[in-house]
Amino acid sequence: DVKVTQSSRYLVKRTGEKVFLECVQDMDHENMFWYRQDPGLGLRLIYFSYDVKMKEKGDIPEGYSVSREKKERFSLILESASTNQTSMYLCASSAGELFFGEGSRLTVL
Amino acid sequence: QKEVEQNSGPLSVPEGAIASLNCTYSDRVSQSFFWYRQYSGKSPELIMSIYSNGDKEDGRFTAQLNKASQYVSLLIRDSQPSDSATYLCAVTGGSTLGRLYFGRGTQLTVWP
Numbered sequence: 001d002v003k004v005t006q007s008s009r010y011l012v013k014r015t016g017e018k019v020f021l022e023c024v025q026d027m028d029h030e031n032m033f034w035y036r037q038d039p040g041l042g043l044r045l046i047y048f049s050y051d052v053k054m055k056e057k058g059d060i061p062e063g064y065s066v067s068r069e070k071k072e073r074f075s076l077i078l079e080s081a082s083t084n085q086t087s088m089y090l091c092a093s094s095a096g097e098l099f100f101g102e103g104s105r106l107t108v109l
Numbered sequence: 110q111k112e113v114e115q116n117s118g119p120l121s122v123p124e125g126a127i128a129s130l131n132c133t134y135s136d137r138v139s140q141s142f143f144w145y146r147q148y149s150g151k152s153p154e155l156i157m158s159i160y161s162n163g164d165k166e167d168g169r170f171t172a173q174l175n176k177a178s179q180y181v182s183l184l185i186r187d188s189q190p191s192d193s194a195t196y197l198c199a200v201t202g203g204s205t206l207g208r209l210y211f212g213r214g215t216q217l218t219v220w221p
Contacts, residue, residue: 031207042213043153043197050207058208090152094207097143098199100152 003027004101006091012107019078021104023091031094032074033058034066036087037103043090049074081108111136115198115212124221128185132198132212135179142174142181143209145197153197157183188219 007022025032033048035058045058047066055066063085067075074093078085086108091101112135122128130144141160145153159165159172159181171184181200185192195216199209 033208040213043211045208048208094209096141096207097155097158098207098209099155103152 004091004093004099006089006101006104008104009102010105010107012109013081014109015082017081017108019081019106019108021076021078021089021091021106023074023076023093023101024072025074025093025099026072027093027095027099028071029093029095030071032068033092033094033098034064034074034076035090035092036060037090038087046076078106081106083108111139111200111202111210113198113200113210113212115196115215118215119218120215121218121220122188124188124190124219126188126219128188128192128217128219130183130185130196130198130215130217132181132183132200133179134181134198134200134210136200136202136210137176137179139179139200139202139210141201142172143199144170144172144181144183145199145211146192147195147197147214149194185217188217190219190221193218 003026034046035043049068065077089104116131144157147153157172165172169186173182195214197214198212
């Protein structure tokens with residue numbers, strides 16, 4: 001079975017803090033993705049990566065950056081967290097079909 | 110912008126009934142189509158994929174694809190209360206590697 005592991009299930013941060021969300025997959029997938037999910041807005045793509053050190057902006061990249069130094073690991077970085085970044089963050093990996101991690105619920109106070 | 114539209118719901122059916130979930134998409138070059146189930150507070154879980162026109166059956170689930178009409182549906186036969194969840198339709202784009210475009214989901218409730 002594909003395993004996508006997100007490092008933190010629940011985080012509470014303060015406005016202005018730097019936040020790292022980490023994701024590891026164990027299936028040697030080329031493609032990895034970061035989404036956020038908010039009630040009424042559905043899943044929105046933040047960034048994705050199709051290879052090590054490669055990244056592509058999704059639909060809502062503002063306020064976020066990513067890092068992919070190794071194939072299995074894809075990190076999402078909030079340089080200066082703001083309250084409007086309070087959300088559920090979902091990492092996924094793909095080699096055709098998309099598999100999600102369990103999600104990280106971030107609250108920014 | 111690639112659009113994926115789902116029937117807005119919420120959809121409520123009695124136990125044992127057939128639940129029908131519908132999805133239309135705007136990009137004619139989409140080739141792969143997926144249905145995900147998401148329980149409240151959980152992440153989406155892949156339940157069906159379909160790549161060619163026609164029907165694909167897996168247990169109580171049937172996915173139907175009509176590329177000419179740009180339409181994909183999911184039928185759940187003999188619905189159970191455990192099927193109560195939000196169902197997300199997703200389609201691939203024509204060029205972007207691996208990226209899926211998601212609808213906003215249809216919330217299904219199956220009452221006993």
